Every structure is written in C-alpha cells, then in structure tokens.
Amino acid sequence: MRAHDWSASPLGLPATWHGHIEDTASTGTLTALAVARNELPGRRVVVCSEHAHSSVEKACRILELELRRTPVDAAFRIRPDLLELEGACAVVATVGTTSTTSIDPVAEIAARKGDVWLHVDAAYAGSAWVCPELRFSAAGVEQADSLVVNPHKWLLVPMDCSALWTARPDAFRDAFSLVPEYLRSADDAVSLSELAIP
Ligand SMILES: *Cc1c(COP(=O)(O)O)cnc(C)c1O
Secondary structure, three states: OHHHHHHHHHHOOOOOOEEEEEOOHHHHHHHHHHHHHHHOOOOOEEEEEOOOOHHHHHHHHHHOOEEEEEOEOOOOOEOHHHOOOOOEEEEEEEEOOOOOOOEOOHHHHHHHOOOOEEEEEEOOHHHHHHOHHHHHHHOOHHHOOEEEEOOOOOOOOOOOOEEEEEOOHHHHHHHHOOOOHHHOOOOOOOOHHHOOOO
C-alpha cells in the first residue's frame, strides 16, 4: 500500500485517495461497478462509450447490470450531450480507448452525472500521466469516484499489477466488508479484504 501511495504522485493523482492493487483492470472495473451497484440500489444500468473496453461489458454480465452504449464523435470520444443516465448507477469514462487511444471528456461527464458513480478506465493511457506533456489527458479525472491504471502495460511491470484508486473508500467498505472472527485483528491495520473481492 505504501508503494501504491507513492505511485499516485508521478501520475498526478490526489494524495488523499485510497489505492490498492488488483490483478487486472477487468477486476478493478468489476469491483468498482459492484460498489456503484451497492451505492445506488435499484439502478441497474451502466453507461459507457461505444468504444469502451470489453471488460466493462463483462463486469455488467457478471453483476447482472444492463450496459447502455453512448455514441461517439469524429475523434471516437463519448458525446456527453447524448448521455442517457436514467436508471444508471455508474458511468464509465475511458481515457485511452484500446483501439484508438481516444479520450472521453471526463470533466464534462462529471458535470452532467449528478449522483451517478463515475468510474474512469485509464488502464491503457493512464501510465502516460508520468509525462507532464501528456498530463492533459487526465483533465477531470480528479472528479472520479474510482479509477483504474495498468502498470502492467506502459509502466513495464509484469502481470498482474493493476492499480485501483478511489476517492470513496467508505463506499468500497460498505460493499465488501465482512469480518469473520478469523480475520479480526487487535490493531487498526487497514485490511484490504474489506475493500475488494479477494
Ligand atoms: C487493457 C485494457 C483493459 C483491461 O486490462 P486487463 O488488466 O487486461 O484486465 C481495460 N481497459 C482498457 C482501456 C484497456 O486498454
């Protein structure tokens, strides 16, 4: 966790966020969407772009959520004016789509989303934020509820090292905390089992 906290700084992420390692961005997105579903029970829709990664659809399949894809502009970015958020528990913005590295306008999505959970999938391009000249693509990301970046892509770390950050660790705890007797400890150590699936 200490090393993970350090890695927020070269990426320009808020130092106050909670972060931990997931095996893949697919698992990180599944985890975040499970939290969103838990936060907004009764809303069963996830909104993303036509170009979102297949892991978003897979997470919806597993969580029995409905996926609603939003059309894109000529540069393959989601069109915020066409966002249909009725019944949505989460909206997924992609920073660096896998096919074309298109960058969804995260700040505009954040401005329109209301109380819908904002998950940013920067699995691919998030690593580029270590370069100040490429930081522009992080605009608005500080408004995300959760974020995934894959060090096991451009940060040259072997599989399985995907970084999950959240501004709302308490929501993760609400979704995942179960503390049976054999996991209790006397100290106040952070137990990552309370914030994730494993
Ligand atoms: C690679 C990629 C993923 C999936 O990453 P895994 O760690 O293999 O699950 C998700 N989103 C985007 C945009 C990607 O490029």
